[in-house]
Every structure is written in structure tokens, then in C-alpha cells.
């Protein structure tokens with residue numbers, strides 16, 4: 001009898017999970033585990049996960065656990081990095097094979113490599129909308145710019161079908177372990193968000209409810225291309241990123257949902273545009289996979305470009321930025337929104353990042369690290385990829401992208417509503 005271990009990482013779902021499918025095929029019995037990795041959960045300065053994301057992840061695990069219990073199994077919780085917690089666990093239970101979803105970011109890949117030296121490990125790819133093996137070029141030949149990438153993949157657009165949730169899993173009776181709560185993991189409750197639309201609930205069920213509402217009930221997708229650059233509101237963009245980032249939803253299930261909507265109702269530029277944004281995500285993921293540790297270095301994938309020279313008071317400028325105490329109220333509003341809710345629109349992310357890089361003259365990695373700590377939808381490839389892109393050391397032919405903050409405020413907050421809302425919050429204490 002083959003006993004295997006399936007370790008969930010940023011793929012917190014049973015459906016559309018090819019690694020789990022392979023594990024089912026290759027093992028007579030499976031043990032399902034999630035490891036609270038020290039490299040994420042035990043970090044202090046800087047913290048790599050906020051209370052918002054910690055709470056969202058715990059919700060997601062709770063939802064996953066319930067689904068597994070319904071199938072007659074249990075989710076086992078380990079503590080420690082996968083390479084240190086899985087091998088002794090496998091030895092203890094007598095498992096001979098381990099399965100994980102293949103990640104694209106460097107640190108996660110290093111952990112996979114380390115684990116594969118210790119146990120019989122199978123990694124299976126499913127991270128992106130387009131499968132790595134379906135790209136019309138080798139990864140080494142990934143175009144340097146998004147527009148060239150897009151031109152090539154759009155000529156030969158293959159999206160594999162999304163896999164159903166398995167009806168049964170041959171689950172081994174697990175040794176029982178309990179899902180820890182926020183406090184046990186060292187977090188306080190996150191600050192209460194000022195509006196309901198910031199209340200992201202983790203888990204596949206809540207993620208699918210959002211898809212249902214945004215696409216099918218409110219038909220917001222039909223106008224997405226016109227609304228997506230807004231700063232404020234419940235529905236101007238899909239707000240699916242938290243579920244996509246931790247894998248409660250897969251990008252390709254969203255793609256197929258949109259196709260279904262298009263065939264039932266209408267296909268327009270906006271319905272296309274959501275998938276176009278998912279292609280940006282793919283691009284940053286493939287780029288991270290190709291460039292490995294480079295995307296975390298100050299000169300990124302362009303070490304030949306001039307280095308960053310920070311001003312002498314870089315430390316205090318950075319604290320002013322992240323505390324929302326700069327000379328610019330619009331930027332301060334964004335930084336308060338981020339801290340208080342764990343979320344910001346794409347436009348606000350771009351403007352506040354450009355301000356740190358161009359107006360304050362700071363190393364982009366300071367900002368990227370802050371976003372890593374704060375964002376509820378943090379994803380290493382999307383976060384570091386976007387920051388690097390804006391900094392002029394990444395996949396952008398135009399070197400630095402400098403946003404004129406006053407102009408952006410005029411364009412995207414002409415009545416000053418966003419600013420007013422967050423200035424009000426500015427005066428109340430923030431703690432997380």
C-alpha cells in the first residue's frame with residue numbers, strides 16, 4: 001500500500017488542483033497537511049504577513065478543512081518550514097511519497113528543492129492561467145516586455161480545463177491536530193474595516209460567492225474596462241486577488257467562468273479585459289520563475305543600469321510614507337487605506353509606489369517589503385514584479401514610471417471623496 005502526503009501551500013482548494021489529482025492517482029491513501037512555515041508565520045522585523053492576511057488564511061484553511069471532513073478525512077497542521085516539518089512527519093506516519101503544487105517564486109522553489117533532497121517529492125504545475133508547458137516558447141525565451149509576451153501567447157491561447165472537486169479521497173485516518181487561532185499564532189485581531197467591501201472572507205466558498213455576485217448577479221464585468229482604474233467602491237474591479245493569491249480560486253476557473261458568462265450573455269472588451277489582467281499575472285509569474293533571486297535585488301533584471309542612491313534621511317522618509325505622514329495628503333490617504341484594510345486598488349498601488357521611488361528617491365524594495373507585510377492578497381511574483389516594473393529595473397522598456405500625483409488625484413479623485421474618507425481615518429489610531 002502506498003501512503004502519500006499532500007501538502008497544501010498557496011493552493012488552498014480541492015477543485016482544479018492537478019497536484020492533488022496526481023496524488024490521488026499514485027497513492028492508495030493520502031494524508032493532507034498544511035505547514036505553518038516559520039519563514040512566513042514567525043517573522044518579526046519585518047513581518048511578512050499582516051493580521052489581515054493571517055485572518056484570511058485561517059478562514060481559508062477552515063473552509064478547506066470542512067470540505068475535507070465532509071469527504072471523511074482530516075487536515076493535519078504542521079509547524080515549521082516544509083523542508084524541516086514534512087520529512088519527520090512522513091517518517092512518523094510511514095508515508096513514502098510527498099506531493100506539492102509547483103510554485104514560481106525563488107524562495108518557495110528553494111524550499112521545494114531542499115525538500116526534494118530529503119523525501120520522494122512530486123511537484124506539479126498549475127499556478128498560472130496558461131500552463132508553463134503550453135507557452136509557445138521556452139521559458140528562457142520569455143519576452144522581456146509584456147506587450148511582446150501578450151502578442152505571442154494571444155496567437156496560441158491555450159487554457160486547460162478546470163478540474164472538478166473530487167467526490168472521494170482515499171484519506172488515511174489522520175493523527176488529530178487543531179487549526180490554531182490568530183492569537184496562538186501571535187496576531188491580534190486586524191482593525192475593523194470601515195466598509196463591508198473590505199471584509200474579505202477566506203475560503204473557496206466565499207471566493208465563489210464573490211464571482212457569482214460580481215460576474216453573474218451584478219454583471220459588473222460588463223463595464224470592468226471603464227471602472228477598473230477607480231479608487232473607491234465595492235465593484236469597480238473584481239476584488240478576487242486575495243482568493244487567487246492563496247489559491248482558494250484558480251485563475252483558469254475564473255477564465256472559464258467568464259467564457260460561460262460570455263456565451264450566455266455577452267462578450268465585450270470588458271469581459272476580455274479581466275482575462276487580459278490575468279495575463280499580466282502570468283507574465284510576472286513566468287518572469288519570477290525565469291529570473292529567480294534577481295527580482296528581489298535592487299537592480300533587478302537590469303544590473304547594468306545605474307544603482308539607486310537614496311537620500312541621507314531615507315529611513316525617516318520611509319516611515320513617513322508607510323505611516324501616511326508624507327507632505328502629500330493623497331498619498332497619505334492610500335497608505336492609511338492599506339494599513340487599515342490590507343487592500344488598495346491597482347491605481348493606488350501604482351501611485352503610492354511611484355511616489356516612494358520617484359518623489360522620495362527610495363529603494364523600491366523598501367516599499368515592496370511594506371506591501372508584502374500589509375497586503376491581504378500578497379503574492380511574491382505579482383508584488384515584486386510590479387514594483388520592479390515601476391522602478392525601471394524590471395520588465396519595462398520605458399525605464400522608470402513616474403506618476404504625477406496631483407494629476408492622478410485630479411483624474412481619479414476629482415471630488416476628493418477618497419481623500420476625505422481616509423483623512424478621517426487618519427485621525428483615529430491604527431494598530432495591527
Ligand SMILES: Cc1cc2nc3c(=O)[nH]c(=O)nc-3n(C[C@H](O)[C@H](O)[C@H](O)COP(=O)(O)OP(=O)(O)OC[C@H]3O[C@@H](n4cnc5c(N)ncnc54)[C@H](O)[C@@H]3O)c2cc1C
Pocket residue numbers: 228237238239240241242244245274277278280281282284344345346347349350353371375377378379380382383384386387
Ligand atoms: C506595486 C504593486 C504591487 C502589487 N502587489 C500585488 C500582490 O502582492 N498580489 C496581487 O495579487 N496583485 C498585486 N498587484 C497587482 C494588482 O494591483 C492587484 O492584483 C489588483 O489590484 C487586485 O484587485 P482585483 O482582484 O480587484 O483586480 P482586477 O482588476 O479585478 O484583476 C483581476 C485579477 O488579475 C490579476 N491582476 C490584475 N492586475 C494585475 C497586475 N498589475 N499584476 C499582476 N496581476 C494582476 C489579479 O490576480 C487580479 O485579482 C500589485 C500591483 C502593484 C502596482
